[in-house]
Amino acid sequence: MNLILLGPPGAGKGTQAKRLEARFGLKQLSTGDMLRAAVAAGSPVGQRAKEYMDAGKLVPDDVVIGAVDERIEQPDCKAGVIFDGFPRTVPQAEALDSMLGRKGRRLDAVVELKVDSSALVDRVRKRAEETRASGGQVRADDTPETMETRLRVYHEQTSPLIAYYAKRGILKAVDGMATIDKVSEAIEAALPLPKQGRNPA
Numbered sequence: 001m002n003l004i005l006l007g008p009p010g011a012g013k014g015t016q017a018k019r020l021e022a023r024f025g026l027k028q029l030s031t032g033d034m035l036r037a038a039v040a041a042g043s044p045v046g047q048r049a050k051e052y053m054d055a056g057k058l059v060p061d062d063v064v065i066g067a068v069d070e071r072i073e074q075p076d077c078k079a080g081v082i083f084d085g086f087p088r089t090v091p092q093a094e095a096l097d098s099m100l101g102r103k104g105r106r107l108d109a110v111v112e113l114k115v116d117s118s119a120l121v122d123r124v125r126k127r128a129e130e131t132r133a134s135g136g137q138v139r140a141d142d143t144p145e146t147m148e149t150r151l152r153v154y155h156e157q158t159s160p161l162i163a164y165y166a167k168r169g170i171l172k173a174v175d176g177m178a179t180i181d182k183v184s185e186a187i188e189a190a191l192p193l194p195k196q197g198r199n200p201a
């Protein structure tokens with residue numbers, strides 16, 4: 001099973017992807033995490049991505065598509081992938097369709113996490129405060145100014161994917177304003193998963 005978690009910055013994509021990974025043996029593939037690791041390692045991809053990420057803008061499609069194409073070939077992705085933060089543009093969605101098709105795989109569902117903009121800003125501010133308080137590394141893009149750009153970029157470049165997948169009949173909208181547990185329940189209820197395949201929570 002392959003699914004996409006679609007939603008604006010701070011919607012809970014990473015939180016829910018990790019829970020699905022633990023429960024269903026699927027692999028979380030977060031392009032944000034992959035790119036942050038590349039930046040930290042100073043790799044050519046990281047060097048190219050850094051300025052876009054720090055500004056809250058999208059990294060060019062070819063960089064991200066190439067990285068995903070390579071990553072889903074790894075053995076740990078065979079059982080299925082939860083795409084977290086990918087695709088983010090229509091060209092990325094088209095590239096995903098063709099790369100899955102080439103590998104004889106398909107996309108089973110797209111879960112859209114719907115969260116109000118004001119809650120997103122609060123969540124990301126809180127995450128930065130908590131990370132700082134615990135002595136961790138705050139994400140370079142978790143500033144109020146960059147968050148404004150990230151939200152604008154989501155509405156301009158990523159939200160057209162909602163119609164793209166709705167047309168295909170695989171879009172499931174979930175209320176992402178509910179508690180983390182309730183959102184998980186709603187996602188599981190929306191997914192085409194056989195009951196006997198579920199690991200205990």
Ligand code: AP5
Pocket residue numbers: 007008009010011012013014015016031032033035052053054056057058059060061064084085086087088092123124126127141150176177178179180183
């Ligand atoms: P990425 O890392 O994907 O960041 P993002 O989309 O901005 O989203 P976040 O990771 O901030 O939020 P999330 O939805 O994962 O929420 P989380 O679970 O953490 O991308 C970063 C950058 O990388 C991009 O700006 C771009 O530059 C580049 N990039 C990445 N992918 C790309 C692509 N495909 N193409 C081009 N560029 C790309 O939750 C947030 C907080 O809220 C947490 O503290 C959490 O505990 C809390 N929370 C979660 N759920 C709830 C809830 N239900 N109630 C209350 N609090 C909650």
Ligand code: MG
Pocket residue numbers: 013014015030032085
């Ligand atoms: Mg995330």
